[in-house]
Amino acid sequence: MEPSILSLLPPLVTIGLAITTKRIIPALAVGIVLGSLMAAGWDVLGAGRLIGEVVSGLVIAEGAIAEEMYISVFVFLLGVLTAFIYLAGGTGAFAEWMSRHVRTRARATLVPVVVGVVLFFDDAFSALVGGNISRSVTDRHRVSRAKLSYLIDSTAAPVIILVPISGWAAFIAATMSGIFADNDITELTGYEAYLQSVPTNFYAITALLFAVAVAALGLNLGPMRRHETRAVETGELWDASRGKVPGEASRKLEQRDDGRPRDLLVPVAILVVLTIVFAAWIGIAGTDGPITVMQVLANTDVILALFWSGLVSCIVAGAMLLARRTPARDVGRAALVGAGSMWMAVVVVFLAWVTAEIISELGIGEYVAGFITGDLAFSLLPAILFLLASFVAFSMGSTFGTFGLILPIAAEIVANVDLSMLIPAFGAVLAGAIFGDHTSPLSDTTILSSIGSGIQVIEHVNTQLPYALVCSASSLVGFVVLGVTQSTAVGLLAALAALALAIAFLRARLPRLPERATARPAPV
Template structure:
């Protein structure tokens, strides 16, 4: 059944409820139920059918007819492993030692945010890996400088996907290059290959470029606005890094306390092991998939990210356990730490399962296809990049998946360019990529957003609400850039227009924040 515009109801309803109730699971649950009822509305006993469908969807997230659904299952296992690794680092005293050491090297709140941002920029292999690793590594430092967890989550999220989407050597880059290659072949574009096209598109991905720039500008000029300002003021004034009234926090572990006088290496060794082992297994699984007969790009295209995260997590976990024994931590404290590490990740796991479920329901309703069908080719060609940026943004926001948006919207954008002006091929592809990241940053059901909350130890709803004003600001800037790109065909002019727009917006925000009585933040 074609639900048309009503297919938007479940995600929009979930968002509205999130904003009103501040309860993510409740809001997602209502969206899931409403969506399932819509899918089965024409059937007899449609309520029973909807309930059965929801239960089967949850089960099928992990188990299919072919066996275990390794992607989602491995991601959940990795989350639990990460919680246990973090707990072991805490009980060995590694987190405390790193925080004390970092205070001697990074002496300002701005510097602490810069460290987190730089880590987000250089760890661009995969967004899941980036979100969880950068948050966990940076948290001891940002905690010591009284930086709110919501602010850390914003820094993590706004450098994770934006860096992955413009890097050719990443799981994202390989995936996108593969899609672009098919589009170019379909439409007979021979003047550049898929990798060259991706590299040409990267500077046109205005949202990703400006999002990264804005992170550093927000940290340097202390541009805390809206809900973010309230979180930062509370952190500075009271030392409370998050709103405790909201309950359990993904990744937060108050039960694990230091049981030894640890050293900085007790944090660095497990984390470095995690990074090195995960990259190693990403390459290894990619080589196995292509049977060793392909280049590095093909290896990353075929890598099994979820398996690599799990295997890398297991190696890091083993190293963390060994270090705990080296520090002579009693077995009972190790056991308590491991259990508390698992419990600390349960909120993130619950939210992920609900998000995956509503995404399946939305897919059954055809929300993505409906939005894609609304793209009208009978409009001025110059407006195509800006229009596709906004449509892709709304699709990613509604469906919670940037990769799904890539798969649906990139071929459509290629068809539109081929039917109107083939010279617009790269600009419209760039607009879809940028819009997908924009919508992903705004969406409470995005898995990257959820994992950024978990990595930073922030309440998910706080992260969504505090990041939204910044995402909208960059979205507006990118829209201006895509309008100029469409009108002129010049990437440089598009970048210049965006830089001027972003600078003007940031200047106005700076003037506003300086006039506030708490300007010394």
């Protein structure tokens, strides 16, 4: 079908159903059926063929196993690894060990922020592994899973897009290089343009700073306060009435009472180190000519590296259990329970991929982008591009898809009007894509953050949204000022000032929860 206002119907229906019913799988199913019918011109057989093609493309792509399958298997492996660590007593032992250094709830809330900054090279890795590492500490100090998932999500993509040695940096630089070639822009290379766009990515900067402020000051906005209050007063870290949460296998397993911190640290360290080693190895092997950091990042496959490192980590963790004479039957049962705890999570993320692929067939981005014309006030271009990219990313649930769609449009506009606004325009698109992805229940990063943190997807979306809106409003102020003054520094200062005012206002209006719980410590 030709892109039109009707193209917006499937994502809006899907997102609306997910938020109102709080049942993500039926909402995704409705979106898939509606989107495929519209894309096939209401031909039922054609819609079925389209769904089949999309599903098969997510399993086998270009004659090889698709990246999405490696992510799915890694999610299962992470469930197995978590169960092995729990069975070994590593979770409790690590929490006890960390309690000597992280003695307050406020410090525990800062742990996922630090972990997210350290694990900067891939968003899926940061979301899944960062959540699993952090919750052994945050659970003990009664930090709700909703707060944990917000902090993990806010230090995944926002950190990765700001770090110039990440896989995202390589992708964005390559995209910009292609755009420059198409528009005969020779003043900059793609990587130089990316580096210069970093200070103009107001949303990523404000989201990261706000996450630190939220952790340090205990700011609980909207639905988050209910989750945090329940966690502090009762020790219930998530809303059990919403059903099971991903990765919670511990209720079905008996952990050893002789666990040690290394039962957690060794498998996780192997997972982190081997991911870096395998990613570097794949990148080097795929690079022709001079080997540089950017070439390695551009040619690597972090998802494949995650798969192999996750497999090795599970083998090591299982071997450690067997070496301590844990019955093989118990180890096997733990593997099944751990993988089973991730089953629904994998279903959700796979359906989200199918939904995103079908929605992309409707031409949402092209339709929305058509509203950008030369008649718009050029000084408002950064703000308009930020809003445009936000809406497209929210509807599609894809940052990379938004980058590839909106960046060329931004370049074409500024190349024909004023090339000096190229970098601000790029920064606005990148910022909007991160914000839209941050708030969309269709985003794989959103779903993976909820999986890693052990909370339902919709609960994560609902509790994160108020925080994301504060940062987006601050960013929008910055982009308006940037467009008017044509100064990145002034625009950034305006965004930071708006964020500081918001933090001061919220701190004055929102009472902080008590540091000490009124009941027994939350179970690990």
